[in-house]
Amino acid sequence: MSDLSRPTAVSMTTRPASKGAWFDPIFQFACLAAATLLLAALGGIVVSLAIGGWPALHKFGFSFFTSTTWNPVTEVYGAAGPIAGTLITSALALILALPVALGISVFLVEFCPKRLAQPIAIAVELLAGIPSIVYGMWGLFVLAPWFALHVQLPLMMNIPSGSIWEKVFYGVPNGANIFTASLILSIMILPYMAAVFRELFLTVPTQVRESAYGIGCTPFEVVRSVTVPYVRSGMVGVVMLGLGRALGETMAVTFIIGNAHGLPQSLFDSGSTLASTIANEFTEATGEMHTAALTALGLVLFVITFSVLAIARALLLRQRND
Amino acid sequence: MLFDRRARRRAANAVFVALCGLATLLALAALGLIMVSLLKQGFGGLNLTIFTKDTPAPGSLGGLRNAIVGSAAMCATAMVLAVIVGMLAGTWLAEYGGDTPYGHVVRFLNDVLLSAPSILVGLFVYELIVRPFHGFSGLAGGVALALIAAPVVTRTTEDILRLQPNALREAGVALGAARWVTIRKIIWRGAGGGLLTGGLLAFARISGETAPLLFTALNNQFFALDMTKPMASLPAVIFQYALSAYDDWRALAWAGALLIALTVLSINIIGRVIVARGNTRP
Numbered sequence: 001m002s003d004l005s006r007p008t009a010v011s012m013t014t015r016p017a018s019k020g021a022w023f024d025p026i027f028q029f030a031c032l033a034a035a036t037l038l039l040a041a042l043g044g045i046v047v048s049l050a051i052g053g054w055p056a057l058h059k060f061g062f063s064f065f066t067s068t069t070w071n072p073v074t075e076v077y078g079a080a081g082p083i084a085g086t087l088i089t090s091a092l093a094l095i096l097a098l099p100v101a102l103g104i105s106v107f108l109v110e111f112c113p114k115r116l117a118q119p120i121a122i123a124v125e126l127l128a129g130i131p132s133i134v135y136g137m138w139g140l141f142v143l144a145p146w147f148a149l150h151v152q153l154p155l156m157m158n159i160p161s162g163s164i165w166e167k168v169f170y171g172v173p174n175g176a177n178i179f180t181a182s183l184i185l186s187i188m189i190l191p192y193m194a195a196v197f198r199e200l201f202l203t204v205p206t207q208v209r210e211s212a213y214g215i216g217c218t219p220f221e222v223v224r225s226v227t228v229p230y231v232r233s234g235m236v237g238v239v240m241l242g243l244g245r246a247l248g249e250t251m252a253v254t255f256i257i258g259n260a261h262g263l264p265q266s267l268f269d270s271g272s273t274l275a276s277t278i279a280n281e282f283t284e285a286t287g288e289m290h291t292a293a294l295t296a297l298g299l300v301l302f303v304i305t306f307s308v309l310a311i312a313r314a315l316l317l318r319q320r321n322d
Numbered sequence: 323m324l325f326d327r328r329a330r331r332r333a334a335n336a337v338f339v340a341l342c343g344l345a346t347l348l349a350l351a352a353l354g355l356i357m358v359s360l361l362k363q364g365f366g367g368l369n370l371t372i373f374t375k376d377t378p379a380p381g382s383l384g385g386l387r388n389a390i391v392g393s394a395a396m397c398a399t400a401m402v403l404a405v406i407v408g409m410l411a412g413t414w415l416a417e418y419g420g421d422t423p424y425g426h427v428v429r430f431l432n433d434v435l436l437s438a439p440s441i442l443v444g445l446f447v448y449e450l451i452v453r454p455f456h457g458f459s460g461l462a463g464g465v466a467l468a469l470i471a472a473p474v475v476t477r478t479t480e481d482i483l484r485l486q487p488n489a490l491r492e493a494g495v496a497l498g499a500a501r502w503v504t505i506r507k508i509i510w511r512g513a514g515g516g517l518l519t520g521g522l523l524a525f526a527r528i529s530g531e532t533a534p535l536l537f538t539a540l541n542n543q544f545f546a547l548d549m550t551k552p553m554a555s556l557p558a559v560i561f562q563y564a565l566s567a568y569d570d571w572r573a574l575a576w577a578g579a580l581l582i583a584l585t586v587l588s589i590n591i592i593g594r595v596i597v598a599r600g601n602t603r604p
Contacts, residue, residue: 020500027502031414034407035428038476041469042431045442048449103345111339112346122594124349129590130356131530133557134579137564142359187352194349218335241437248439250533251561275441275533282445282537298445302438309434317430 046302053296056289064296070261070277072286077293079300081262085178085271086301088264089253090246092182097190097242104190105197106227110219121198128191136255139184144175144256147183152268171268178264178271181257185249189242196238200231200319234319240312247305250275274301357583364580367573372581376545377559380568386578388545392460392554396539397529399464399549404471405521409510411472412479417505420480429480436473443469444534452538460546460553463539470531471524478520482513515596522593526586532557556582 056077057064067078104124108117152173159165171177204227212226228235258270259280272280274297285291371385378384411428419425447466452458486509494504510517540552541562556578563575 019498020503024501027505028414028418031410031418034410035414035419035425035476037407038411038432038435038472039428041446041472042435042438044450045438045446048446049442052445052449100345100348103342104349107339107342107346111342120346120350122591123353124346126587126590127349127353129526129586131532131557131582131586133530133532133560133564134356134360134583137560137575137579138356138359140564141363142355190349190352218331220335220338221331223338244437248437248441250439250441251557255564275439278441278445279533279536282448283540295445295449298442302442305439306434309437310430313430313433 046299049295049299049302053292053299055292056296057299059289060293064293065300068262072281072290075287075289077289077296079274079293079297081264082272082274082277082297083300084263085257086247086273086275086304088271089178089182089185089257089273090243092179093185093189093246094239094243096182096186097193098239100186101190101193101197101238101242104194105201106223108194108198109201110223121195124191124194126191127187128195132188132249132251133255135184135188135252139180139252139256140176143184144180146175147180148173148175167265168267170266172270173268176256176258176270177268178257179267181253181271181273184252184256185246188249188252189245192245193238193242196241196316197235200234200238201227203234203320204230231319233315237312237315237319240308240315244305244309244312247308248275248301250279254279274298274304360576360580360583363573364576364578367577368580372574372577377543377554377563377574378570380566380571384574386556386559386574386581388542389554389556389559389578390581391545391547392539392542393529393556395547395549396460396463396467396535396553396555397525399461400467400471400528401521401525403465403468404475404524407468408472408475408520408524409479409517412476413483413505413510415476415480416483417509420484432473432476435469436477439533440470440531441533444536444538447534447538457550458538458540458552460539460549460551463535463553463555464549466534466538467528467531470534471528474524474527475520478523479513479517482516482520483509485516486512515599519593519596522589522596526589526593529589530557530582530586532561536561 060067060077064077064079065083066080067076068080069076069078070081071077108121112120152169152171152175155169156171156173159169208230209222209226212222217225253273254276257272257276259272259276260270261272261277264271278294278297278301281290282294285294371383373385373387373390375383375385376388377386411432414420415425415429420429443466447462447469451462451465490508490512491504494508495501499507535555535558539555539558541558542552542554544554546553560575560578560582563571563578566572566575
């Protein structure tokens, strides 16, 4: 944004007192208080998670992060399973969504007829508006059975026994597993990534692109050698933004990941994520330590997503300011 | 040699264009598939009893009245809180302290809050309200939803106010109006359409939220208007009924899911129409 469009402070001293001017400082203070309230909310989230999760972190120490035992009966809790599940599903979702999101935004910016571009962009963004729980239901009742019947079973039947693929594709053929959860996640983060990619591509100056066309580049070469390098740091920001979304998604994953504690053993094994474990167990937590362990999971999730989102915002900000 | 190279480049380009188009088709297909199955599974269950009867025991007839009313009550509470906080905070960022170091910190952390996992907000409100007052309540659910909606309102308010021309502010000052009167009567009014859109988008965002309600408002099988007691909500009922073993409960869950999706999508579209109108105005 250029400096011209920014509101500049109006000097208060040279003006004669006008009607209602006594309210000015109060109004300004109210605005400041509201802004501070948002800050306090974020701080409150950290503090409350740290306090609530402290008993579990104190009792189990570092083994909380390395142990895969999650046993409410003996009150022993380790978060390695949900942490691994969160990282694996988010990474997989990112790998699946990234090329598609890039493709959509390039298509909309470079190739799509102008009249169609806006409706298609809106349709893609509507995907982002569908609530998480609807994705969850769709995933569990439509995607999972289809996936089990048409992908998982054929794969498992046709793999020669003893090969490495047998391990990769091992699982109960009900469609509720790490991979389908990642697939749902990738559909959910797709519209966000596509929208920001598109915004980024539109910031590339027309002259730069036209000069590339002028020396005879094909559209593919323009995208590859001009557009993409121009917005590189912003693109990393988009990727991190998508990752941040995927890490914290709760309901859709809870429906479809199978909710098994422990480390997932294969691509089609059931698992759990930090968010899905909290959603599943919090209201039924049996004791203080169980609640504390779940809150500690929340703290871990907060630390991971906060770092990822902070990096994403910083990179996107730098791109915009360049 | 030259011809070969040109053909190769042309082929690479054609493949690239096709792949980009394919990616777009994939996204549109996903949207289409989800809407088709929602309509197929949920449309049959959409009838008047949905709105007139409460959530039933398995095997008996019922609707979603208490859940719809609960959702509406909590969303309304949340929107009142979020609009007050969000509009004031956005106004501060745009008109007062947006370029100070503190302003940059607020803007940055608001953006983080905007995409923070909603389940963490639920945990926070649980520790803040539910635990100290010894009970799940509709009010706690409303506060949790407000915390999710407020950053959206703040962000859109700031963006819209920054688009207002400085001449408007100068005009207000020239007329001798106090600064807050200028903001209220000229800046906010001029930005009306955009502010409304921000509110609508925030509402669309929270009306389908489930995770933060699970342990703030909990759920309630019966009709209730008391915000200090556990309260039913559409998403929580869908979550419970979809994972149940009863066919009629699942049918209700599908009907509820269709209801939410239609609501959210139409709000989104209405918001976009308002924005589009605003942009074409000279």
